[in-house]
Amino acid sequence: MHKEAEAEERYSRQIRFAPIGVRGQRRLGEASVLVVGAGALGASLAQHMVRAGVGRLRLVDRDYVELSNLHRQTLFDEEDAEAALPKAVAAAAKLRRVNGGVRIEAFVADVNRRNAEALAADVDLVLDGTDNTETRLLLSDVCFGRGIPLVYGGVAGSGGMTALLAPGDHCCLRCLLGEEETGSEGAPTCDTLGVISPAVEMVAALQAAEALKALTGNRAALRGTWLTVDAWHFSVKEWKLPSPVEACLYCGWGEPTAAASRELAKNEGFVRTEDDLSGEDHGDTADEDLSGEEPEGETENALPGDDSEAEKLVVLCGRDTFQLMLKPSVSLAEWRRRLTEIGCVITADNRYLLRASTVEGERIVIFAEGRALIQGAGEAERALDIYRHYLNDETRRRADEPSVGV
Numbered sequence: 001m002h003k004e005a006e007a008e009e010r011y012s013r014q015i016r017f018a019p020i021g022v023r024g025q026r027r028l029g030e031a032s033v034l035v036v037g038a039g040a041l042g043a044s045l046a047q048h049m050v051r052a053g054v055g056r057l058r059l060v061d062r063d064y065v066e067l068s069n070l071h072r073q074t075l076f077d078e079e080d081a082e083a084a085l086p087k088a089v090a091a092a093a094k095l096r097r098v099n100g101g102v103r104i105e106a107f108v109a110d111v112n113r114r115n116a117e118a119l120a121a122d123v124d125l126v127l128d129g130t131d132n133t134e135t136r137l138l139l140s141d142v143c144f145g146r147g148i149p150l151v152y153g154g155v156a157g158s159g160g161m162t163a164l165l166a167p168g169d170h171c172c173l174r175c176l177l178g179e180e181e182t183g184s185e186g187a188p189t190c191d192t193l194g195v196i197s198p199a200v201e202m203v204a205a206l207q208a209a210e211a212l213k214a215l216t217g218n219r220a221a222l223r224g225t226w227l228t229v230d231a232w233h234f235s236v237k238e239w240k241l242p243s244p245v246e247a248c249l250y251c252g253w254g255e256p257t258a259a260a261s262r263e264l265a266k267n268e269g270f271v272r273t274e275d276d277l278s279g280e281d282h283g284d285t286a287d288e289d290l291s292g293e294e295p296e297g298e299t300e301n302a303l304p305g306d307d308s309e310a311e312k313l314v315v316l317c318g319r320d321t322f323q324l325m326l327k328p329s330v331s332l333a334e335w336r337r338r339l340t341e342i343g344c345v346i347t348a349d350n351r352y353l354l355r356a357s358t359v360e361g362e363r364i365v366i367f368a369e370g371r372a373l374i375q376g377a378g379e380a381e382r383a384l385d386i387y388r389h390y391l392n393d394e395t396r397r398r399a400d401e402p403s404v405g406v
């Protein structure tokens with residue numbers, strides 16, 4: 001079938017929806033979106049965008065599929081969990097089967113100051129499918145610096161909240177959440193409240209609807225509100241989004257947006273290596289690993305082996321997981337050898353990551369880009385011990401040397 005006729009048939013019900021029509025569908029096909037996070041919200045958002053027919057979808061996630069994800073993360077199945085596939089990889093494979101006409105770029109990476117700007121480059125809109133305030137604020141900074149809308153969303157328990165923040169029309173997420181919220185300490189999460197799948201889908205649906213309005217040129221139809229919903233004790237509450245705050249570097253009037261861009265531009269030195277995540281040829285679809293390792297001299301997320309060990313452990317939402325950066329020069333094959341030698345049992349091994357069980361039963365996950373997760377350690381102190389014993393080059397080298405007198 002001719003390409004255009006095929007598209008007309010595929011999207012016929014969406015085109016028949018008057019506010020979208022042929023023109024809206026065409027705009028959608030020319031649009032690029034970034035979905036950050038491929039967990040519950042992110043996978044649902046990505047699916048909405050791909051089925052609706054965006055031109056290009058960029059998807060980034062730092063995690064891998066586990067059995068405990070499946071009750072709410074609708075793109076994944078038991079095979080993905082069994083294979084411990086990175087969520088970005090598993091999602092991209094499914095999405096390509098859903099709609100081969102969409103260019104899908106998947107990144108296995110932790111979004112940070114080093115790579116956020118590059119990830120958001122040349123996209124028209126960013127959808128927030130993350131699970132933490134820190135990354136959301138970073139996305140807000142980048143979106144307001146670039147003048148593109150951010151569709152914020154968050155879920156916990158049976159409810160959640162969402163807003164489309166449009167630079168120039170609304171305040172940024174920092175101003176919306178205010179000082180006390182942006183610390184993220186004490187805010188309810190999936191970890192503390194649990195979460196049910198209908199709550200995820202409600203918030204994702206509201207986010208996707210606003211994204212579709214923005215991308216198809218229906219800006220007048222945007223809600224202009226932030227709202228909270230609860231699927232269990234049914235309620236919907238809505239507030240008008242505040243205007244840009246004059247004093248704010250990111251959303252304020254006058255020069256600040258340009259100033260914000262300059263500030264962000266300083267952080268553009270990220271590490272980028274090409275890697276086809278799917279193992280198949282997708283033409284010009286460039287799947288890449290955007291690991292965003294920290295440049296030397298930075299204290300934040302510093303490489304292991306320096307004096308700030310505690311600082312580089314980042315607690316991730318869910319499953320008492322700690323994240324840290326290892327030396328990227330050590331290959332997965334080498335890690336496999338080392339961990340086996342020291343008594344670990346390898347429980348998953350694919351081209352993207354290695355998962356091992358420690359002698360004490362905790363889990364170590366090492367991604368190809370040199371990022372590691374320590375799961376089941378409980379306390380940060382224990383996670384540090386695991387790092388020192390199993391993952392620290394210096395400690396291990398000393399242990400390998402024969403003791404004097406032997």
Ligand SMILES: [Zn+2]
Nearest residue numbers: 172175248251
């Ligand atoms: Zn602001």
